[in-house]
Amino acid sequence: MNVKSRLSLLFLVVGIVNTALALTVNQWKLSPEGLGPLKIGMTLTEAAKIKGLQLSRNKPDVHESEGCYTKTLKGIKHVSLMISNGKIVRINISSPRFFTSKGAHVGDSEAKVQTLYNNQLTVEPHRYEESGHYLTSVVKKPQERAIRFETDGKKITRIYAGQDPEVYYVEDCL
Numbered sequence: 456m457n458v459k460s461r462l463s464l465l466f467l468v469v470g471i472v473n474t475a476l477a478l479t480v481n482q483w484k485l486s487p488e489g490l491g492p493l494k495i496g497m498t499l500t501e502a503a504k505i506k507g508l509q510l511s512r513n514k515p516d517v518h519e520s521e522g523c524y525t526k527t528l529k530g531i532k533h534v535s536l537m538i539s540n541g542k543i544v545r546i547n548i549s550s551p552r553f554f555t556s557k558g559a560h561v562g563d564s565e566a567k568v569q570t571l572y573n574n575q576l577t578v579e580p581h582r583y584e585e586s587g588h589y590l591t592s593v594v595k596k597p598q599e600r601a602i603r604f605e606t607d608g609k610k611i612t613r614i615y616a617g618q619d620p621e622v623y624y625v626e627d628c629l
Contacts, residue, residue, distance in 0.1 A: 486556040487592070487600035487616050490534070490546045495600060495618050497543050499526075502536075510536075523621075523628035537621055537628065545617030547627070555602060555614065563611050565590065568604055581605065582625050587612075 483491025492505045503510060509529035523539045525547075533550030536543050551562040559568045565588065569576055572592050581587030586608030593601045601622045605613040615622060 484554055484556045485546065485548055485602065485614060485616050487594045487602050489543070489616065490548070490553070493536070493543060493546060495543055495546070495616065498541055499538065499543075502543060525627055535627075537617065537624075539621060539628075544621040545615055545624075545627075547613065547615045549613050553614075559604070559611065559614070561611050561614060564609060565604075565606050565611070568611060576604070581608075584608065 483493075487495070489495050489497070492508075493502060499510065502508065511527050511529050523537065525535045525537055527535050533548065533552070535547045537545035537547065549561060551560045554560045555571075557571045559571050563571075568590060572590075576590040576592050579589045579591070581589060584605075584607055588606045588608065590604040590606065591601050592603075593599065599619040600617065601619065602614065602616045603622055604611045605615075
């Protein structure tokens with residue numbers, strides 16, 4: 456096999472693997488337990504073993520430290536992981552590409568999300584968006600976790616899931 460044929464074959468295999476991962480990722484659902492195979496409470500070592508998943512190391516922001524920081528996923532835009540003491544404690548989503556286990560996603564109306572969650576969401580005013588809200592669904596067992604929707608007062612702009620207290624932080628690690 457000549458060099459050109461080998462390179463063509465290599466690009467084909469890489470393309471197939473990337474497409475397969477993209478198709479799988481598109482099927483991941485966000486719940487208070489995690490996103491697809493990424494689970495709240497999972498260590499970074501465990502997460503790194505997920506087939507096809509690559510974590511990127513972001514430099515801590517000014518307000519972050521080695522004790523609490525965010526990581527992104529290579530090749531998966533608009534998803535970040537909040538890491539505290541070496542474990543995933545929260546997963547942030549800012550893309551309509553991902554759905555919750557009940558079918559909600561970024562871009563849905565507050566009313567639709569309330570309906571999907573049987574009007575059981577706690578509503579709080581947004582800290583920065585004057586007409587915005589936080590809509591929260593809490594699961595108490597086996598330990599307190601929640602899924603939280605940020606809105607502009609009409610539409611969902613961001614969704615995150617995680618454990619207490621990190622799921623309630625307004626600015627990631629703060």
